[in-house]
Ligand SMILES: Nc1ncnc2c1ncn2[C@@H]1O[C@H](COP(=O)(O)OP(=O)(O)OP(=O)(O)O)[C@@H](O)[C@H]1O
């Protein structure tokens with residue numbers, strides 16, 4: 001059964017994804033579809049941090065920088081090119097290149113985890129400040145006005161490849177965003193299953209040991225950081241196609257939100273942050289409407305979200321996915337009837353091992369901030385003591 | 386005499402005012418087994434860290450088969466064929482035993498061969514039965530064995546073991562002694578241990594560290610009755 005679980009999980013994710021992909025455009029109203037597109041693009045953003053923080057242990061406080069860069073690159077290039085296809089490719093390539101440059105200085109400089117957080121945060125804030133003040137003619141890039149505080153309300157919608165002027169309908173944009181979300185999700189899974197992915201996970205566990213085995217850890221960290229930047233750029237592209245680009249894409253609340261999605265969903269999983277992201281989006285929207293209801297005007301969405309985050313950090317530090325897994329395990333263990341297929345004595349070890357190997361990637365953090373905790377010396381006997 | 390696999394010249398490691406390793410001239414032949422002993426704080430672990438690039442030596446040189454590796458990155462030194470088991474087991478707690486060893490094997494041999502090497506190393510160290518367990522849940526002695534399998538798997542030419550027997554049961558120590566003897570047929574080893582019983586079982590030549598410098602070096606039988614060694618080390622041990 002334990003070998004089967006990951007497979008069943010993958011099938012469940014695929015079915016849910018495809019159901020949304022094909023079901024929603026058929027039945028939902030346009031504003032629901034646009035909202036769902038925003039959710040999907042944010043979910044891709046959640047995956048970008050789930051990958052580099054949850055699996056590589058790189059806590060990037062400025063993931064919004066790549067998100068914003070992706071959106072702005074797309075908007076500026078699309079306005080200038082006329083056709084959006086090349087602009088879409090640039091929207092992924094430029095954030096990846098930026099991540100490569102930033103990552104090179106951070107990883108080759110061997111800065112500590114805390115400083116990495118500080119630097120990425122600072123970079124995103126600098127970009128935010130910069131884009132925020134780009135109002136006026138002198139900030140036009142070609143034909144595209146950066147628009148300062150207002151962003152670029154004229155952000156073009158994607159056209160069919162090779163057919164400039166023929167824009168995608170909102171349903172098509174949604175299908176694209178949902179399809180990309182599914183693709184990125186399974187792409188990340190596949191990447192993590194390769195030798196490269198396994199080394200990256202090992203670096204999260206113990207970087208010094210990976211180096212002592214002969215792997216140049218800087219290269220691996222840089223590569224996964226670039227993948228994270230590209231994925232965040234892709235989410236920026238889809239976001240630009242569901243709303244329009246504005247400086248808030250670079251802002252601290254966006255960076256913070258991504259971290260919250262990952263914590264709530266479960267650090268060290270991929271599906272957790274996606275679910276966390278969508279739940280938090282739905283909740284935020286609902287709190288926003290609740291706010292309008294007479295008698296509930298005092299409800300501040302940010303306050304509620306803050307409380308939820310605190311509850312999770314203190315009570316459910318491993319996130320929703322671990323909570324769900326514990327619940328399933330509890331139910332199975334407490335089933336009133338005996339389980340079928342008794343395990344023969346000699347094979348018990350094998351069964352345990354299967355479950356342990358199967359879950360090695362969806363791993364085992366005690367706290368989201370584990371990387372900041374001092375290393376605990378293992379209680380070994382000193383023979384001289 | 387053939388060229389040594391490992392040689393240090395005036396190797397020195399200073400931490401502020403503390404000189405942890407002080408002008409060490411050390412030489413190890415191909416396929417030699419050397420035991421390194423010395424009281425707590427003698428500088429044995431620091432010496433290993435200088436050899437493996439975990440620390441950049443303040444002065445002096447480290448030569449591996451004639452090439453200077455002093456100040457090189459850990460991964461570059463490992464690629465020359467140097468494997469180390471650190472004093473506090475350095476393993477991947479969140480991964481399975483098999484995954485730990487596989488990562489070591491996959492560095493030198495990608496693909497199917499890595500799987501074969503992993504199985505071989507697990508068998509050799511005798512931890513095949515716990516291959517699926519999470520390393521974080523294992524006892525200290527078992528973690529030592531996991532790290533040992535990680536060191537053995539890629540078949541490095543030079544193996545450094547820092548207190549490998551600590552925390553092991555008697556059976557595990559027996560297996561370790563056999564393993565070290567078997568490894569020594571093809572690999573050069575330096576073994577740091579405090580346990581004199583253990584040293585007697587594996588050692589031929591012993592180097593004694595004291596206050597960061599080599600106090601004396603020689604045949605195990607002579608070293609263990611040497612008065613100076615007794616004073617700095619065995620004397621304290623007996624007290
Ligand atoms: N990073 C460091 N900073 C400052 N001093 C250090 C550092 N590492 C080691 N030392 C000091 O260097 C000296 C040698 O330490 P080392 O760990 O090498 O000794 P050892 O021979 O391995 O001892 P043990 O048998 O207890 O493991 C000690 O005095 C120690 O306090």
Ligand SMILES: [Mg+2]
Nearest residue numbers: 429430431472
């Ligand atoms: Mg030591």
